[in-house]
Amino acid sequence: MAVNQIRSMERKKLFWLAIVCIVPGLLIYGFFNLLSICKTLQYSTLDWNGMNKGLFVGLKNYAKLLKDPRMSGAVAHNLVLMVTSICIQLPFALFIAMALNSVTFGSKFFRTVFFLPMLFSTVATGIMWQLFFDPMSGILMKFLKVFIPGMKNIAFLADMHKAMPAILVVICWQFIPFYMILLKAGLANIPAELYEAATIDGANRWNCFWNITLPQMIPTLRTSAVLSMVGSLKYFDLVWIMTGGGPQGATELMATYMYKKGFVEFEMGYASSIASVMFVICFVFACCFLYVTRAREE
Amino acid sequence: MKTISLYDKLFKVAVYVFCIVVMVITGFPLFFLLANSFKGMPEYMKNVWLFPKHIYFGNYQAVLKPSFLRYFLNSFIVSASGVMIIFVCGSLMSFAFSKFNFKFLRALYFIVIAGMMIPIHTTLIPIYTMSNQIGTYNTRIGLILPYVSFNLPVSVFIMTQFFRESPKEFEEAAMIDGASKMLFFRKILVPLSASAFSTVGIYTFLNMWNEFMYALVLIDATEKKTLSLGIRDFYGFMTVNITAVLTAILVGSLPVLIFYFVAQDKVINGLTQGAIKG
Numbered sequence: 001m002a003v004n005q006i007r008s009m010e011r012k013k014l015f016w017l018a019i020v021c022i023v024p025g026l027l028i029y030g031f032f033n034l035l036s037i038c039k040t041l042q043y044s045t046l047d048w049n050g051m052n053k054g055l056f057v058g059l060k061n062y063a064k065l066l067k068d069p070r071m072s073g074a075v076a077h078n079l080v081l082m083v084t085s086i087c088i089q090l091p092f093a094l095f096i097a098m099a100l101n102s103v104t105f106g107s108k109f110f111r112t113v114f115f116l117p118m119l120f121s122t123v124a125t126g127i128m129w130q131l132f133f134d135p136m137s138g139i140l141m142k143f144l145k146v147f148i149p150g151m152k153n154i155a156f157l158a159d160m161h162k163a164m165p166a167i168l169v170v171i172c173w174q175f176i177p178f179y180m181i182l183l184k185a186g187l188a189n190i191p192a193e194l195y196e197a198a199t200i201d202g203a204n205r206w207n208c209f210w211n212i213t214l215p216q217m218i219p220t221l222r223t224s225a226v227l228s229m230v231g232s233l234k235y236f237d238l239v240w241i242m243t244g245g246g247p248q249g250a251t252e253l254m255a256t257y258m259y260k261k262g263f264v265e266f267e268m269g270y271a272s273s274i275a276s277v278m279f280v281i282c283f284v285f286a287c288c289f290l291y292v293t294r295a296r297e298e
Numbered sequence: 299m300k301t302i303s304l305y306d307k308l309f310k311v312a313v314y315v316f317c318i319v320v321m322v323i324t325g326f327p328l329f330f331l332l333a334n335s336f337k338g339m340p341e342y343m344k345n346v347w348l349f350p351k352h353i354y355f356g357n358y359q360a361v362l363k364p365s366f367l368r369y370f371l372n373s374f375i376v377s378a379s380g381v382m383i384i385f386v387c388g389s390l391m392s393f394a395f396s397k398f399n400f401k402f403l404r405a406l407y408f409i410v411i412a413g414m415m416i417p418i419h420t421t422l423i424p425i426y427t428m429s430n431q432i433g434t435y436n437t438r439i440g441l442i443l444p445y446v447s448f449n450l451p452v453s454v455f456i457m458t459q460f461f462r463e464s465p466k467e468f469e470e471a472a473m474i475d476g477a478s479k480m481l482f483f484r485k486i487l488v489p490l491s492a493s494a495f496s497t498v499g500i501y502t503f504l505n506m507w508n509e510f511m512y513a514l515v516l517i518d519a520t521e522k523k524t525l526s527l528g529i530r531d532f533y534g535f536m537t538v539n540i541t542a543v544l545t546a547i548l549v550g551s552l553p554v555l556i557f558y559f560v561a562q563d564k565v566i567n568g569l570t571q572g573a574i575k576g
Contacts, residue, residue, distance in 0.1 A: 014398060014479065015400060017398075017479060017480070018398040018403060021390040021391060021393055021394040021398075022390070022403075022406065024386070024387045024390065025387035025388060025390065025410075025450055025454070026391070026410075028383075028387065028443055028446055028447045028450065029413060029447050029450050029451070031443075032421065032444045032448070033413050033416060033421065033447050034409075035424070036421035036424040036425055037416060037420065037421060039423075039424035039428075040420055040421060040423060040424055043423060043424065050427065095316075096316075099313050099316050099320075100317070102313055103313060103314065103317055110317050110320075112562060114320060114321065114324050115558075115562075115566060116324050116327075116328055117324055117327075118569060119551065119554050119555055119558050119565075120327075120547075120551050120554075121507070121508035121525070121550070121551065122508060122510060122526075123508075123510055123526040123529050123530055124547045124551050127529065127530070127533050127543065127547060128331070128544070128547055131540055131543065131544070137342075137343070139330070139346055139347075142346060173324075177324060178569070178570065178573070181566055181569075181570050182570055182574065185570070205309065223574065227573065227574070234418075234419050236419060236511055237510045237511060240510075240511075241510075241530065255419050255511075258419065259422075259511070262422070262423050262426075263426075268423055268427075272423050275420040275421075275423060276420070278417060278420050279416065279417060279420040282415065282417040283415055283416075286414075286415035287415070289415075290415075
């Protein structure tokens with residue numbers, strides 16, 4: 001009896017201790033994350049400019065969103081970003097990682113330099129590349145002119161058809177090093193015996209790549225792919241700094257459109273409905289991510 | 299028996315050539331920033347590619363002014379206090395999630411972890427309006443708390459996993475010696491988890507140091523702006539003076555670069571681990 005009583009007292013003490021441990025973090029998290037998401041969903045049903053009371057309009061914002069050509073353009077650009085992230089960044093990152101692995105002399109030095117782009121903040125990267133792309137004084141133009149004398153100046157970021165590719169180049173520059181490190185860690189986990197056995201059996205490098213490296217790398221590649229998918233859906237900083245979504249919406253993304261609607265045109269209700277759509281899309285993709293990583297662990 | 303075939307040699311050369319090309323692409327901007335930060339505009343127009351012929355310090359004079367150093371201080375205050383709050387709140391939460399056995403904790407854990415899936419941009423508008431209502435608009439604390447909140451889920455995830463893997467024997471031994479649960483946490487669990495703390499610390503610090511969107515919305519006063527905003531403002535009114543802008547970018551990136559060259563493995567590990575988990 002007494003032992004039980006002591007135990008339950010002990011347990012009660014532990015219970016309160018756990019509560020005390022949790023509360024500070026949970027308050028911050030609950031206020032800024034959970035409450036804010038709910039508020040975004042609530043705002044998305046309002047016709048509201050951020051100052052006045054706001055008028056309840058139900059799902060009208062979403063109906064408007066469906067017909068908004070700027071929104072569909074933004075979603076399309078997000079998808080382009082996603083596809084290039086996966087189809088360009090990952091293969092390049094894999095090649096660089098493999099090259100780095102087969103280099104014997106100076107591999108540490110190469111790795112140090114290869115990772116550099118990740119260390120600049122997005123603002124720094126954006127402004128730097130904006131200067132590089134400048135038609136008059138930018139070094140990219142000067143570089144091209146060395147090979148093609150008399151070439152006309154190209155305003156990469158002001159041309160509707162060249163702005164998006166230019167941004168994609170910068171994004172690749174910025175993020176390939178990151179995936180390189182991820183994939184390099186994956187490569188290190190492939191047992192060396194596999195390669196030895198294959199070489200004894202007379203396989204060349206090409207065979208080794210297709211039959212050992214690639215199949216062994218599938219899990220890591222999958223994780224990286226989903227990571228870049230989720231990342232490219234909420235992309236904002238670089239585009240906002242370099243083009244602000246322009247020229248004529250050629251580089252508009254969901255996040256930049258939301259920002260414009262909310263903080264430039266002050267249609268907070270409409271902007272909230274864009275945010276809600278982003279939330280749902282990201283959530284779905286993130287669930288896929290969880291599903292994929294779970295599947296890998298089992 | 300072993301001979302290196304011509305094919306192998308060629309392959310080796312190709313790999314090195316490839317590595318050098320990649321090195322130029324990834325490393326060139328840093329060289330470019332460094333070389334051009336010592337040039338005046340007239341020399342920049344004539345000689346973009348190489349080291350300066352005449353060393354010119356005007357750019358550094360323009361950048362290293364109290365107004366620009368202020369941005370550093372602000373970024374540092376915001377990021378450092380953010381990391382501190384995360385260390386305290388996050389480790390306490392992880393401690394509860396990993397070493398206490400109550401049903402409601404499991405549910406809460408999942409709610410917190412689910413935060414990793416919320417894209418932070420979707421909370422921008424409510425946080426902006428709330429900060430106006432509660433009066434934290436334009437204050438550093440108004441920026442720190444949202445940052446803490448966004449980085450908390452990843453931090454809790456990493457730390458909880460780490461705490462769970464710590465051997466049970468330590469806890470039992472501590473209990474037998476009469477240590478309270480809190481004492482065990484402070485004296486044994488936290489010191490043993492230095493590597494988890496360093497991963498969390500580096501990842502969240504860099505996240506906050508580089509954050510742009512929330513700083514853009516929540517901070518308006520010049521004296522409270524963080525480095526991201528500061529570099530952008532500097533670019534705004536120095537547009538024609540390209541070398542000064544390049545210097546500002548270099549100086550702004552310097553703390554992270556120096557830290558990287560000192561503790562490379564830690565930084566790479568912190569950045570990648572944090573992102574995989576997050």
